[in-house]
């Protein structure tokens with residue numbers, strides 16, 4: 001069994017054939033999904049999908065690149081969404097993104113929004129799904145000072161093994177996706193080899209970051225199989241055992257029960 005801990009089933013590209021795509025994924029052993037929002041609209045859509053599929057959960061929050069959408073009411077809107085629905089398992093994807101952002105004022109604003117959403121996670125007793133791009137040191141600093149009591153997952157982790165160890169020390173899991181299968185992703189492979197199995201979870205981040213041999217195409221829910229397979233080869237751990245351990249890790253970090261039908 002495989003738990004996709006970060007997927008955007010709320011993307012436009014899946015609108016017409018979501019049911020079929022999830023069945024195809026099921027054939028590959030993928031039986032649980034965490035559908036992640038990145039602003040209020042996509043968070044509401046994630047919740048709608050979760051309410052329609054028994055094996056889909058939802059994560060709600062505002063991604064740092066959408067900082068312009070943040071206003072005084074955002075926290076209340078997220079809170080209201082949470083209290084009206086039963087399948088929200090985390091706050092995310094939240095964090096810091098400095099990739100195209102050099103303005104120190106915007107960086108400060110991102111930090112403020114990140115901290116407010118960590119505090120929201122604590123208030124609702126939820127873990128967080130972290131988006132960090134070119135910002136891992138600042139993310140780490142914040143997580144050390146504003147502790148998230150349920151910790152969470154470093155989605156699409158792009159740091160070094162030393163950085164991964166720091167996050168693990170704080171109780172976070174490291175998520176591996178399509179990037180792990182890319183030929184040139186030396187650092188990501190190094191991280192995978194360095195850390196213990198109990199700290200690993202998997203994700204697609206679909207429709208983005210399709211693994212080899214689908215790189216550059218629209219990523220699909222079933223392709224997580226290729227990521228787990230690559231990890232199994234690199235880590236020299238039997239596919240089934242790796243699936244089982246990482247599935248358990250995912251259930252634990254998001255406080256959900258296994259799904260069987």
Ligand SMILES: [Zn+2]
Pocket residue numbers: 006008036093205
């Ligand atoms: Zn994402």
